[in-house]
Amino acid sequence: MLKEKKISVIGGGKMGETLITRFLSTGTLKKEQLFVSDKHESRITYFEKNFGVKGSTDNTEVVKEADIILLCIKPQIASDVIAGIRESVNPDQLVISIMAGVTLKQLQKSFVLPLPVIRAMPNTPCEIGAGMTVLASGNATNGKHIQRAEELFSSVGKTMVLEEKHFDAVTGLSASGPAFIYMVIEALAEGGVKCGLPRDVSTTLVAQTCLGAARMVAETNQHPAILKDHVTTPAGCTIDGLLKLEEGGLRVTLIKAVDEAARRAKELGKE
Secondary structure, eight states, X not given: OOTTOOEEEEOOSHHHHHHHHHHHHTTSSOGGGEEEEOSOHHHHHHHHHHHOOEEESOHHHHHTTXXXXXXXXXXXXXXXXXXXXGGGOOTTSEEEEOOTTOOHHHHHHHHOSOOOEEEEEOOGGGGGTOEEXXXXXXXXXXHHHHHHHHXXXXXXXXXXXXXXXXXXXXXXXXXXXXXXXXXXXXHHHHHHHHTTOOHHHHHHHHHHHHHHHHHHHHHHOOOHHHHHHHHOOTTSHHHHHHHHHHHTTXXXXXXXXXXXXXXXXHHHTTO
């Protein structure tokens, strides 16, 4: 689906670089298929030197020849960036936006033309190919457009297609979620240190424990509560630890964290 297609990445920040890195390292795209734009000349030099990818500080220059345009920019500057490239796009191009809070309706209205538009919400574990990307398609898209988007983002992890109404929740959960998990990992590692473990040992134990637990959920398809009960033996040490977690309100706090992040995602589209 992507052979011979030209992809332009608008925004050479952290996620833009992550996507380009994975597209190339997995063989999903060749360097000749990729173009990148960024407002900083130093970033363009960086991409050209380290990836062999052509770039420009002029968004319109990299958009004109593209089959797929990836908007890897902050939602706060969306209107200015789109206004700058609006006259250079055409209905044969596919636009994919990774901006939080900016709806398909807003995107389509901004471009004026009835362009095929897809929203994508990836997360930072894309950097190691363990990401989660959720996709939603606009009215002018078809099955081939979705297939192209899935092929692109499959190079950075798993993909899922959902209705756009779920996107704020997705942003609060899978996009913001890694930060919540890192805090949990950090806290558990501190617990190991308190009990006498060297910090590096404690962090390794926690990271592998979380990785294993996540794989158990993903690969067994059992409810987390059931898997939790498998660890919790009668009158054992785990139940005492779980009681402390409940006492500290961990469950409710995490629910509120996702809800708050989702609320903020909705606000971003209105700014």
